[in-house]
Each structure stands twice: as structure tokens, then as C-alpha cells.
Amino acid sequence: MTVADQTMMAINDAVTVGRKGDSAEARQALAALWDSVGVTGDPLHRCTIAHYLADLHDHAADALTWDIRALDAADSLTDDRARQHDSSLSVRGFYPSLHLNLADNYRRLGAFDTAHAHLAAARKRLDALGDDAYGLGVIAGIDHVEKALAEGSTQRLATH
Structure with missing residues (x-):
């Protein structure tokens, strides 16, 4: 298993926690992943983390910050990188x-x-x-x- 796969699995695990109702724990896990990936890290990881972090914030200004980060990461993401994760992307x-x-x-x-x-x-x-x-x-x-x-x-x- 590659490091990229492990990161996407960790993102998925955090999202699952959030969907089960523990938004605070999910935010904490995703924020830790964001810190480990870094603002110049893998754009697929940054886009995915930021996209899900935005959904975990109740205030629109907080969500906006993460949604802007997700869009910014998508702008530097390539189809080749996305397809490494899922061939249909x-x-x-x-x-x-x-x-x-x-x-x-x-x-x-x-x-x-x-x-x-x-x-x-x-x-x-x-x-x-x-x-x-x-x-x-x-x-x-x-x-x-x-x-x-x-x-x-x-x-x-x-x-x-």
C-alpha cells in the first residue's frame, strides 16, 4: 500500500467518524492530516481534506476558508493524479x-x-x-x- 493510499484511507476514516455524529473528532483528525500533508502537499489530499473539513464547520466563514482551499488544491490537481486514486475520476x-x-x-x-x-x-x-x-x-x-x-x-x- 502506498503512502497516498494510506492518507486517503485516513481521510475516509475521519469522514466516517464525522458522518456518525462526532464532528469535533472528525475535524481534529482532518486538521491533523492537513498539517501532515502541508499547504504544498499532494493536491488530491489537500482538496479532499479541505472539502470535508468545510462540511464539518457550522459557521459559513469557517466553511468558506476550507472550501477556498479545496478549490485552490483542485486547480493544481491533474487527472493523472486523481486517476491514481480512482480510475473514473x-x-x-x-x-x-x-x-x-x-x-x-x-x-x-x-x-x-x-x-x-x-x-x-x-x-x-x-x-x-x-x-x-x-x-x-x-x-x-x-x-x-x-x-x-x-x-x-x-x-x-x-x-x-
């Missing part, structure tokens, strides 16, 4: 979800114009998603955030 397929998360954070912070811009960026890349549960979930998320924006809501969405 394409970096372009990461962007709809990353931009959706940014849109939701900006919406919750009241930066509606920026939220709209990120929703547009997410929609622009929807062709990179499959017609599967993940792709349909991202599309549903975009629709929910778009509806909340139309209502001028800054409340956290149960669906996102």
Missing part, C-alpha cells in the same frame, strides 16, 4: 460541487452576487458529472441554493 468533475459549496457559503454570508457567480461556474461544468446519484445530488444542491438566493435567505439549508 476527472478533475473537471470536482468543480461543480466545489463551486456549489462556495456559492452556499457566500449566500449564507450575504454576498449574493458572488454566490450567483459560483452557481454559474458550477452549472457551466455540469457536463462533467455522470447521470448518477452524485451528479443528481449536485444538481439538486444547485437548485436548492439558487432557490434560497432568490428568497434572499442566509439561513443554513438542511439539504446542503
Whole structure:
């Protein structure tokens, strides 16, 4: 097993802890992984860690910090590196979800114009998603955030 595989397994383990309800422990584990990978480390690791850390923060400003880091890491990630982890992955397929998360954070912070811009960026890349549960979930998320924006809501969405 390679070091990269071990890191992705540790990320998955931390995410599982969070999904079982222990957000604090999951945040701590992912933060420790972030520290070990470093800000210039493997972009797949950085993108994945930051993406999941963002989901574990209740305040939009904290989530935004991690979502920006995830997007930044995706910008330096290659398809070859992503496919080393999973042969079906394409970096372009990461962007709809990353931009959706940014849109939701900006919406919750009241930066509606920026939220709209990120929703547009997410929609622009929807062709990179499959017609599967993940792709349909991202599309549903975009629709929910778009509806909340139309209502001028800054409340956290149960669906996102």
C-alpha cells in the first residue's frame, strides 16, 4: 500500500467518524492530516481534506476558508493524479460541487452576487458529472441554493 493510499484511507476514516455524529473528532483528525500533508502537499489530499473539513464547520466563514482551499488544491490537481486514486475520476468533475459549496457559503454570508457567480461556474461544468446519484445530488444542491438566493435567505439549508 502506498503512502497516498494510506492518507486517503485516513481521510475516509475521519469522514466516517464525522458522518456518525462526532464532528469535533472528525475535524481534529482532518486538521491533523492537513498539517501532515502541508499547504504544498499532494493536491488530491489537500482538496479532499479541505472539502470535508468545510462540511464539518457550522459557521459559513469557517466553511468558506476550507472550501477556498479545496478549490485552490483542485486547480493544481491533474487527472493523472486523481486517476491514481480512482480510475473514473476527472478533475473537471470536482468543480461543480466545489463551486456549489462556495456559492452556499457566500449566500449564507450575504454576498449574493458572488454566490450567483459560483452557481454559474458550477452549472457551466455540469457536463462533467455522470447521470448518477452524485451528479443528481449536485444538481439538486444547485437548485436548492439558487432557490434560497432568490428568497434572499442566509439561513443554513438542511439539504446542503
